[in-house]
Amino acid sequence: MLAQQLFNxxxxxxxxxxxxxxxxxVVGAMDRLNFALGETAMVSAVLGALIMTETPVPFPVxxxxxxxxxxxxxxxxxxxxFRFVSADFPTASILSSLGCGLVLTAVVTKAFGSHxxxxxxxxxxxxxxxxxxxxxxxxxxxxxxxxxxxxGLYLFLERTPWGTAIRAVSDDATMAGLLxxxxxxxxxLTFALSGVLAGAAGLLTGLAYHSISPFDGFTTTLxxxxxxxxxxxxxxxGGVVAALVIGLxxxxxxxxxxxxxxxxIVFILVGIVLLVRPQGLFGRNAxxxxxx
Amino acid sequence: MSSFTEAVVLQxxxxxxxxxxxxxxxxTGKYSFGHTAFMAIGAYTAxxxxxxxxxxxxLAMLASGAAAAVAGALIGWMALRLSMLYLAIxxxxxxxxxxxxxxxWEYVGGASGMIGMTGTTVPLVLGCVLIxxxxxxxxxxxxxxxxxxxxxxxxxxxxxxxxxxxRIAVGAFATSAAVTGVAGALSAHQLMVINxxxxxxxxxxxxxxxxxxxxxxYFWGAALGAVALSLLPIYFDWLNEWYxxxxxxxFVALMIVRPQGLIGRRGxxxxxxxxxxxxxxxxSVG
Amino acid sequence: MAEPLLRVSAVTKHFxxxxxxxEVDLDVAEGTVHGVVGPNGAGKTTLLNVVSGxxxxxxxxxxxxxxxxxxxxxxxxxxxxxxxxxxNIRLFGGLTVLENVLLGQHGRASTGTRSLWPLRSxxxxxxxxxxxxxxxxxxxxxxxxxxxxxxxxxxxxxxEMARALAARPKVLLLDEPAAGMTAEGRRALVPRIRELxxxxxxxxxxxxxxxxxxxxxxxxxxxxxxxxxxxxPPGPVLASNEVRTAYLGT
Numbered sequence: 118m119l120a121q122q123l124f125n126x127x128x129x130x131x132x133x134x135x136x137x138x139x140x141x142x143v144v145g146a147m148d149r150l151n152f153a154l155g156e157t158a159m160v161s162a163v164l165g166a167l168i169m170t171e172t173p174v175p176f177p178v179x180x181x182x183x184x185x186x187x188x189x190x191x192x193x194x195x196x197x198x199f200r201f202v203s204a205d206f207p208t209a210s211i212l213s214s215l216g217c218g219l220v221l222t223a224v225v226t227k228a229f230g231s232h233x234x235x236x237x238x239x240x241x242x243x244x245x246x247x248x249x250x251x252x253x254x255x256x257x258x259x260x261x262x263x264x265x266x267x268x269g270l271y272l273f274l275e276r277t278p279w280g281t282a283i284r285a286v287s288d289d290a291t292m293a294g295l296l297x298x299x300x301x302x303x304x305x306l307t308f309a310l311s312g313v314l315a316g317a318a319g320l321l322t323g324l325a326y327h328s329i330s331p332f333d334g335f336t337t338t339l340x341x342x343x344x345x346x347x348x349x350x351x352x353x354x355g356g357v358v359a360a361l362v363i364g365l366x367x368x369x370x371x372x373x374x375x376x377x378x379x380x381x382i383v384f385i386l387v388g389i390v391l392l393v394r395p396q397g398l399f400g401r402n403a404x405x406x407x408x409x
Numbered sequence: 410m411s412s413f414t415e416a417v418v419l420q421x422x423x424x425x426x427x428x429x430x431x432x433x434x435x436x437t438g439k440y441s442f443g444h445t446a447f448m449a450i451g452a453y454t455a456x457x458x459x460x461x462x463x464x465x466x467x468l469a470m471l472a473s474g475a476a477a478a479v480a481g482a483l484i485g486w487m488a489l490r491l492s493m494l495y496l497a498i499x500x501x502x503x504x505x506x507x508x509x510x511x512x513x514w515e516y517v518g519g520a521s522g523m524i525g526m527t528g529t530t531v532p533l534v535l536g537c538v539l540i541x542x543x544x545x546x547x548x549x550x551x552x553x554x555x556x557x558x559x560x561x562x563x564x565x566x567x568x569x570x571x572x573x574x575x576r577i578a579v580g581a582f583a584t585s586a587a588v589t590g591v592a593g594a595l596s597a598h599q600l601m602v603i604n605x606x607x608x609x610x611x612x613x614x615x616x617x618x619x620x621x622x623x624x625x626x627y628f629w630g631a632a633l634g635a636v637a638l639s640l641l642p643i644y645f646d647w648l649n650e651w652y653x654x655x656x657x658x659x660f661v662a663l664m665i666v667r668p669q670g671l672i673g674r675r676g677x678x679x680x681x682x683x684x685x686x687x688x689x690x691x692x693s694v695g
Numbered sequence: 696m697a698e699p700l701l702r703v704s705a706v707t708k709h710f711x712x713x714x715x716x717x718e719v720d721l722d723v724a725e726g727t728v729h730g731v732v733g734p735n736g737a738g739k740t741t742l743l744n745v746v747s748g749x750x751x752x753x754x755x756x757x758x759x760x761x762x763x764x765x766x767x768x769x770x771x772x773x774x775x776x777x778x779x780x781x782x783n784i785r786l787f788g789g790l791t792v793l794e795n796v797l798l799g800q801h802g803r804a805s806t807g808t809r810s811l812w813p814l815r816s817x818x819x820x821x822x823x824x825x826x827x828x829x830x831x832x833x834x835x836x837x838x839x840x841x842x843x844x845x846x847x848x849x850x851x852x853x854x855e856m857a858r859a860l861a862a863r864p865k866v867l868l869l870d871e872p873a874a875g876m877t878a879e880g881r882r883a884l885v886p887r888i889r890e891l892x893x894x895x896x897x898x899x900x901x902x903x904x905x906x907x908x909x910x911x912x913x914x915x916x917x918x919x920x921x922x923x924x925x926x927x928p929p930g931p932v933l934a935s936n937e938v939r940t941a942y943l944g945t
Contacts, residue, residue, distance in 0.1 A: 150494055201665045207493050208440040209668040212621065215442070215614055216660030223653035335610055339505050342498045350494060377513050384506045388487075391499065395491055544811070552797070552810040552819075559787050559798050566785040569747075571773025571802040571862060 120249035122372045123365065128256055130364020131263035132325065135318035136337055137344040137356040138270060139191075139311030144351045145287030146307040149207075153194045153214040155338030156221035157312050158319030161187040162329045163225055165320040166236045176239045180262070180320060187316020188309040190221070195308040200301075218334060225331040233330045236323040259321045266317055267357065270310070274353075283307055287351070343387045349397025359398065415531055421639045422534035423596045428619035428635035429541050430588030435625045436554070437581045438561030439489060442497050443504025444589050444616050446484075447477040449608035451590025452597035453511060456523045459598065466528040470537075470594045477590025478583045485582030490575055504613060512605035522604025529599040537595065541588055545628045557581055589616075611653065618660060624670025634670070698761060700725040700897050701777075701866050706745055706755030708738075708921075715741040716921045718755070721899075723866065723914075728888060728898040730908045730929065733918035734942055739901040740782060742918065743868050746899065747779040748772045759866065774802035776865030780855045782874065788844030792835050795843050795854055796826040799861030826861060833857040849880045860891070867891070869900040873907045885910045909933060917941065 136158055143151045165183030168174060174182075198213035240254025252260075274280035285293040286303045294300045319337070323329035344363055348355025363383055370379045390397065410418075427448065434441055451473035458469035488499040512520045548554040556577050559567045567574055597603045615638070623634025638656075642648040648655060663670075703721035707714070716738045723729045731739050744750035746757055748769035757765045764772055787795050797804075800822050804810070810819070830836040833853045838846060843854060852872065859867060872888075873881045881904065888898060888911045902908050908915060909929045917924040917932060919941040925932055932938060 144494070148494070150497060197661050198664065203668050206664075206668040208497070209664040211440070211442070211497050212617060213661050213664035215610075215617075216657040216664075218657075219611070219614060219653045220657035220661070223651075223657065227654075339502065342502060346495070346498055346502070350492075380509050381506075381513075384502070384509070387502065391487055395487075395495070547811045547813060552801070552804055552806040553808065555790075555794060555797060556801065556806055558790060558794070562787040562789050563785060566787055567798070568769050569773070569779060569781070569785060570798045570858065571770045571778075572798070573770050 126365035126368030130361035134360035153218040156218040156334030158315040159334035161316030162319030191312020355399025424639035426592035434585035443500035446504035448593035451593030455594030473594035478587035481586025624672035626673035630672035730912035730915040778864035779868035799858035
């Protein structure tokens with residue numbers, strides 16, 4: 118029982134991880150938060166689910182479509198809320214992206230209704246029995262894809278020239294620009310990547326819960342933000358660890374305490390971390406000003 | 410006054426209060442993304458007091474303001490020491506926490522909320538608006554108001570002049586929360602029904618939009634923004650249907666064209682130095 | 696010698712393993728102008744940052760009139776009398792010239808909720824009059840209602856000094872006051888600082904311009920590679936061989 122719950126928790130954490138990574142990519146590149154990323158995940162998930170139910174295409178195609186949609190939406194949000202918004206107003210992009218999120222939710226509810234939409238199962242025949250825990254086909258798919266994407270992102274950032282450029286811009290955009298890195302294109306790339314991650318996360322979460330609601334975007338943003346606070350703004354390792362921790366806590370709370378306490382315990386945890394270690398578990402000191 | 414006009418005045422008055430309350434926090438350059446939390450705290454505090462303890466509304470409003478101010482001070486103290494992005498995240502999370510708590514608290518009706526509050530009158534609302542406006546007029550000519558502006562303008566220069574930034578900003582945040590709490594109390598007793606959903610992201614964004622549309626430089630800009638945006642859906646019915654999309658797009662367009670709002674200077678008059686990403690600034694060595 | 700007003704003892708500061716300051720001592724007597732000189736990267740600004748509280752030292756003490764202020768934040772040092780200017784000017788660019796000076800008085804004025812009272816107190820009126828006077832002294836009166844960001848560079852430097860002085864400091868720390876000034880501006884700087892000293896103000900000044908240094912300082916301390924090289928009256932010290940060697944690197 119415990120092993121099964123731990124596994125479920127890690128699985129949930131793995132999907133959280135994707136969105137949190139998306140947020141952190143953008144924070145790194147621009148020192149801005151994209152508050153529409155949760156809605157981006159939701160749009161991808163709803164459209165992905167539609168593709169799965171309405172067309173005969175196999176799951177991998179639907180998944181690829183969802184990630185592509187996520188990337189596209191994120192790029193659109195970049196142009197609307199970041200590219201042409203003056204950097205002199207640090208909150209302008211946050212406000213604007215919140216506005217985008219609102220619009221995305223409203224458009225989806227107008228176009229497809231505000232009801233919960235079921236997400237068809239995949240590999241429903243497969244069932245792995247490992248003794249202490251059983252893994253369904255869908256879970257296997259989620260685990261595999263989430264791991265692949267996280268590892269792929271890591272390799273991309275560490276091993277490719279574009280990844281290096283992203284890290285350079287995160288470290289010091291001005292300096293990177295002076296050294297000839299095409300900063301604007303790198304930022305665009307990080308937005309596209311964050312959208313791809315969010316799109317994947319959206320559909321995979323839908324797969325895990327077998328359903329998706331147009332109002333999930335907001336919850337997704339919220340969870341991702343809590344992960345970021347816990348792990349430390351801009352810290353990739355911190356994001357991964359915090360995502361797994363929150364996934365585990367949520368699952369274990371539901372299993373052993375009560376479903377209503379699920380979010381509350383995470384809130385309390387985040388509150389404690391903020392009080393004791395405001396820069397997050399793995400954060401650089403970047404968020405904390407020198408005064409106190 | 411016809412009951413329709415009365416309803417319009419009440420709604421506009423409460424919106425103006427929300428905008429002015431939010432403006433107080435913004436005048437120090439600190440944007441909250443969860444002022445609905447203070448609104449909810451005010452609304453529920455007052456509703457509990459008037460319904461269950463039969464307090465008169467004005468007294469309950471004072472209690473609402475106080476409760477919201479305490480919450481504001483606590484959140485401000487946690488968040489205002491940190492960078493702008495953390496403030497955004499923490500206030501956002503806080504509003505969700507409050508929402509979660511009230512939707513799970515049976516005493517206040519959980520997700521279905523509370524019903525039966527009455528007593529918001531035109532003189533009461535306009536009186537509150539008048540008090541807040543008087544306060545803001547005094548603030549804008551006082552040294553406290555100057556300190557708010559200084560923090561908004563340049564925190565390092567403020568430090569160099571000996572301003573206790575965190576303390577001043579927390580004070581502003583608590584005052585802002587108090588006004589928002591009172592507005593919440595009034596709103597609850599005007600709507601007669603409250604539930605957690607009323608204090609969701611839509612309302613949060615609306616408060617910010619009131620303030621930002623008019624311009625954050627002068628408080629009356631925020632008030633004008635609130636008047637305009639709360640009148641529009643009353644006279645244009647179709648807006649209620651397309652509310653989110655229209656207001657969301659308004660936000661997006663505004664941030665590109667005039668991020669400082671319709672009233673106010675372009676660019677904030679900052680001394681232009683090469684932009685250094687927040688939090689990475691270092692004094693030169695040697 | 697009497698107890699110095701400002702005493703820096705054995706201050707050490709490392710930045711990521713690089714020693715910016717190594718056991719630096721600095722004694723500044725009341726009512727004197729003390730110059731801190733040295734080649735680029737010698738640790739002059741870091742020393743100023745340690746004294747004003749922007750950089751916590753790894754070791755050592757900073758004392759003002761016998762009181763240990765090493766652990767205090769910059770904004771707590773201002774009311775005690777340690778006020779500074781910055782190498783690259785930090786003004787409230789969007790606020791008016793007058794407002795900048797009024798903010799300099801922050802620690803001396805009543806700035807809490809009580810300042811909201813519509814009738815200004817006598818004390819506050821006096822402070823405001825004093826601010827207007829400071830504008831006259833610094834030739835800023837014609838610009839009192841202009842935004843600080845609109846002033847030309849030289850006047851911005853003047854305004855920054857006026858704002859710092861509005862706090863009535865005991866020790867004024869000037870970080871390269873002559874940098875970027877016109878020759879005329881530099882010439883005006885010398886009598887102004889002398890005047891301040893004659894009124895009893897203690898000044899610590901970091902400066903590259905040796906003319907300015909030798910004209911205004913009663914005492915100089917030479918830093919090199921974060922270490923105190925030598926110190927004394929400006930004439931002999933600046934003429935000494937070891938200082939010349941440090942500067943010319945030969």
